Amino acid sequence: MLVSKIEKIEDGRVYVKNNNQQTTDAKKKETGKWVTIKSESEEGKGRKILLGKGGVIKGGNIPKSVQGTKIGSKEMKEKLNKEAKKKTLQYFRGEGPKPKETGKIKKSKKLTKSEVLKKFKKGESLRGYDLSKINLSKAYLRKTNLTDANLQGANLSDANLYHANLYNVDLSDANLTRGKLAGVNFEDSNLKNANLQRANLKSADLTDANLQGADLSGANLREAYLPGANLSGANLENCDLSTCDLTGTKFKGANIKGVKWPKGFKPPKETGKKKSKGNK
Secondary structure (H helix, E strand, C coil), X not given: CCHHHEEEEECCEEEEECCCCCEEECCCCCCCEEEEECCCCCCCCCEEEEECHHHEEEEECCCHHHCCCECCCHHHHHHHHHHHHHHHXXXXXXXXXXXXXXXXXXXXXXCCHHHHHHHHHCCCCEECCXXXXXXXXXXXXXXXXXXXXXXXXXXCCCCECCCCEEECCECCCCECCCCECCCCECCCCXXXXXXXXXXXXXCCECCCCECXXXXXXXXXXXXXXXXXXXXXXCECCCCECCCCECCCCECCCCECCCCECCCCCCCCCCCCCCCCCCCC
């Protein structure tokens, strides 16, 4: 039951609005305890949730998919994360509003380049760091784990990120030219306007990634996973996509000159500059 449906709570009874906006006694239908919970990743007012026997969620200001799970359980957290991820991907595809921040980047967590490389060398996983001001050109970050990090506008040219895991990383406007990105997992990462010229993205997972306006000219994309990716306005000149999964991939306004397409795939129409009225 949504909080918006509650008319009033009086003497232990919950009154809700029906379709005709009349109030009825809902206590017979739903019994439980109303609680307010707050998440570290959510600001402002918390969620009001109706709990049943054993702490099972029966209703309230929470996605329907979470109802029936036990509050604080692993299943509840997984379903909430899945719901947040869904909203983020919808936003990247231009299908929904900007979601509330769930994995906020703690800007207080700043490291020098030597500290970053030292941690990566030890095999440590980095979470919640702001690395945008660090020059990581030619850095050796192979098989590293980076989560909820800010690399917006960062210099990663010629960097080695072979089989790295970049989860929920902001790489918008980043310089990744000639980067060794084969097998990299870019799950939920933002690569809008990033420079990926001549980068090796073979077998990289770019499923649902936001690559709007990114420059991928001459990049090696063989066997890369691109289903649902947004490549609108991207530069794909001379890219080899012949072995890529392009299910649901968007190419609106992209430069597709010289692109090699998968067998049987119907490529989008090439978009070129319109001739001015003065030209014949």
